[in-house]
Amino acid sequence: MAGAAPPAMAADAPYLKLAGLAKRYDGGQAAVAGLDLAVARGEFVTLLGPSGCGKTTTLRMIAGLVEPSAGRIEVAGIDVTKVPAHRRNMGVVFQSYALFPHLSVARNVAFGLEMRDLPRGSIERRVTEALALVRLAELAERKPKALSGGQQQRVALARALVIEPSVLLLDEPLSNLDAKLREELRDEIRDIQRRLGITAIFVTHDQMEALTMSDRIVLMNAGRIEQVGSPAELYERPASPFVAGFIGRMNRLTAAVTASGGGRSRLDASGLSLMASRELPLGVRVTVMVRPHRIRLSARGGGAGEGNAVRARVRKLVFAGEAVQLEIDAAGLVLRVEQPTGGGGWVPGIGEEVAATWSLDDTLVFAER
Amino acid sequence: MKRAVAAAGPLAPAALLTAIAFVLPLAWLLRLSLDRSSGGGMLVDAVTAANYLRFLGDGFYLGVLWRSTWMAALASALTLLLSYPLALFLARTRSRWRGFLAVLTIAPLLVSSVVRTFGWMVILGDQGWVNGLLRLVSLTAAPLRLMNNMLGVLIGLTEVMMPVMTLALIAGFARLDPTLEEAARSLGAPPRKVLLRVTLPLSMPGVLLGSLVTFVLSISSFVTPKLLGGGRVAVLATSIYEEALETLNWPFAAAISVVLVAVFGVALMLYERAMRRWMI
Ligand SMILES: Nc1ncnc2c1ncn2[C@@H]1O[C@H](COP(=O)(O)OP(=O)(O)OP(=O)(O)O)[C@@H](O)[C@H]1O
Ligand SMILES: [Mg+2]
Numbered sequence: 040m041a042g043a044a045p046p047a048m049a050a051d052a053p054y055l056k057l058a059g060l061a062k063r064y065d066g067g068q069a070a071v072a073g074l075d076l077a078v079a080r081g082e083f084v085t086l087l088g089p090s091g092c093g094k095t096t097t098l099r100m101i102a103g104l105v106e107p108s109a110g111r112i113e114v115a116g117i118d119v120t121k122v123p124a125h126r127r128n129m130g131v132v133f134q135s136y137a138l139f140p141h142l143s144v145a146r147n148v149a150f151g152l153e154m155r156d157l158p159r160g161s162i163e164r165r166v167t168e169a170l171a172l173v174r175l176a177e178l179a180e181r182k183p184k185a186l187s188g189g190q191q192q193r194v195a196l197a198r199a200l201v202i203e204p205s206v207l208l209l210d211e212p213l214s215n216l217d218a219k220l221r222e223e224l225r226d227e228i229r230d231i232q233r234r235l236g237i238t239a240i241f242v243t244h245d246q247m248e249a250l251t252m253s254d255r256i257v258l259m260n261a262g263r264i265e266q267v268g269s270p271a272e273l274y275e276r277p278a279s280p281f282v283a284g285f286i287g288r289m290n291r292l293t294a295a296v297t298a299s300g301g302g303r304s305r306l307d308a309s310g311l312s313l314m315a316s317r318e319l320p321l322g323v324r325v326t327v328m329v330r331p332h333r334i335r336l337s338a339r340g341g342g343a344g345e346g347n348a349v350r351a352r353v354r355k356l357v358f359a360g361e362a363v364q365l366e367i368d369a370a371g372l373v374l375r376v377e378q379p380t381g382g383g384g385w386v387p388g389i390g391e392e393v394a395a396t397w398s399l400d401d402t403l404v405f406a407e408r
Numbered sequence: 409m410k411r412a413v414a415a416a417g418p419l420a421p422a423a424l425l426t427a428i429a430f431v432l433p434l435a436w437l438l439r440l441s442l443d444r445s446s447g448g449g450m451l452v453d454a455v456t457a458a459n460y461l462r463f464l465g466d467g468f469y470l471g472v473l474w475r476s477t478w479m480a481a482l483a484s485a486l487t488l489l490l491s492y493p494l495a496l497f498l499a500r501t502r503s504r505w506r507g508f509l510a511v512l513t514i515a516p517l518l519v520s521s522v523v524r525t526f527g528w529m530v531i532l533g534d535q536g537w538v539n540g541l542l543r544l545v546s547l548t549a550a551p552l553r554l555m556n557n558m559l560g561v562l563i564g565l566t567e568v569m570m571p572v573m574t575l576a577l578i579a580g581f582a583r584l585d586p587t588l589e590e591a592a593r594s595l596g597a598p599p600r601k602v603l604l605r606v607t608l609p610l611s612m613p614g615v616l617l618g619s620l621v622t623f624v625l626s627i628s629s630f631v632t633p634k635l636l637g638g639g640r641v642a643v644l645a646t647s648i649y650e651e652a653l654e655t656l657n658w659p660f661a662a663a664i665s666v667v668l669v670a671v672f673g674v675a676l677m678l679y680e681r682a683m684r685r686w687m688i
Pocket of ligand 2: 094095096
């Protein structure tokens, strides 16, 4: 079940290319408003974003199930924008599984091969291989209804993979499963994708799924791309407050630039004095963000290094297993803080006066638009 | 066992109603069919198979049975063929006229089939619209025989049955997830294969139900064969009518009725069997 023979092309040329891809459903607003994206062969790219941001629409346009209003889709350098779905050779895994209820598991998996008029023997062999790949060989004769949700999703995966698709498209394939199974299947999908070296586009609105599975994440908002990058890039160097707020938890303050120079800026956030690690024009309003678990609490504060430090009083404290979640009040501004449990961090009591510190690297600053 | 009895409790009124409205008349028919008629509407109490033997021994009545069966089967097939695309369209369209179109489709149900059949007589008769139009463009010398024969009956039955069939099919399509068709397309199925391999098999419950209902309604239909057959298309229902109200041979009419009920039984059995095959 190796991928289809690669056409002759430069190794770094994009395999799947979206150019100015847009969709406006009749009468409505643009669901997707001009998407540009290049995906390398074998890459696992996730479309992440809030509900209604156009992830499914984008995926369906790639699959040929929705006609784009504008733009182009290329696979291996060939324009497929006008190619109908049944000739695109895309493997689609739907959120609802979409297994054919009247066909057995084996016949579901065989469907795509039968459409390609392959000889019987070859179909049987490949179906067996595909079912073995998703560890369902012994359930081949069952009807989909007699399978658990996780098993159904694995059949759907086998059915999409067995046709050796040029791109594997997955639309929230795990969202109907319980948390534990979701993690299991997440690893399984990623593992199979790596082994087959298949190019995959994965849609989700679950940031954990996106962070753990992806080579690259495309964060979408209202039909546009907010940022494209590796999980670490999006997490550590978000390009906008939207990205910063969408991935992981964030404290968000507004501030004004009061001084600037020497690669630093001084900010005033309603009386709180903060530092930023770049020069910003004086007087500009900015959004300052810092992640709760990057804030350190101590009794006295101070200590080595450059960074931000504020005095605050603990307002609220919740024990949440791996961490203690606190709310601290710093001169009227409320910050959320997370301290690891088990000796990793000092945990004050409610009402206690504390010093909250965090590094300049963890101080994300965005000029307001 | 106790549980079954307990469960039957609330069903008692329905069971009683069924008994009164269905089982009793049927039992009475059965009993009547074993009586003898002495001509002129006189009944003679008896237990005899004479009426059935007459039915089975008379080529004419066997012909009636055969004709009724294939007429109903053909009418169901034609109705299915014409209704399927219509129902598929109605189930899938996102047009804002959808509701209106659906009402338009089933509106004929609000009109008595007598009226609708008369409508067809106006259209299909020798002096009707079709022949009038053909005469106008001088296509035919003699009028086409579109009525007073089986062709006319089939045309009429098909139209009369279409709303019912369409309703059954739409109900069937409603349970068919369009994502399944998309999955088929993405797996390489061209539109024709999607229809044959996914849409059609998955709409079989609707197809079977619609076919059963149209078959049963067609084989027991009286008005359409009577009016559009012009007395030349003898089917079970018209034969029962003649025996009961013209010849006044009630026991024989009852025997034909029982044969008709037996045909229902066979149809229902075939339906059950087919449903078991297609139920998912
Ligand atoms: N068939 C359709 N007709 C009209 N509008 C649609 C259609 N499908 C989607 N939309 C609209 O397009 C926008 C994008 O929808 P899309 O399904 O792509 O979002 P999504 O990112 O997949 O959301 P979710 O996470 O909820 O699945 C939404 O505003 C939605 O209402
Ligand atoms: Mg979606």
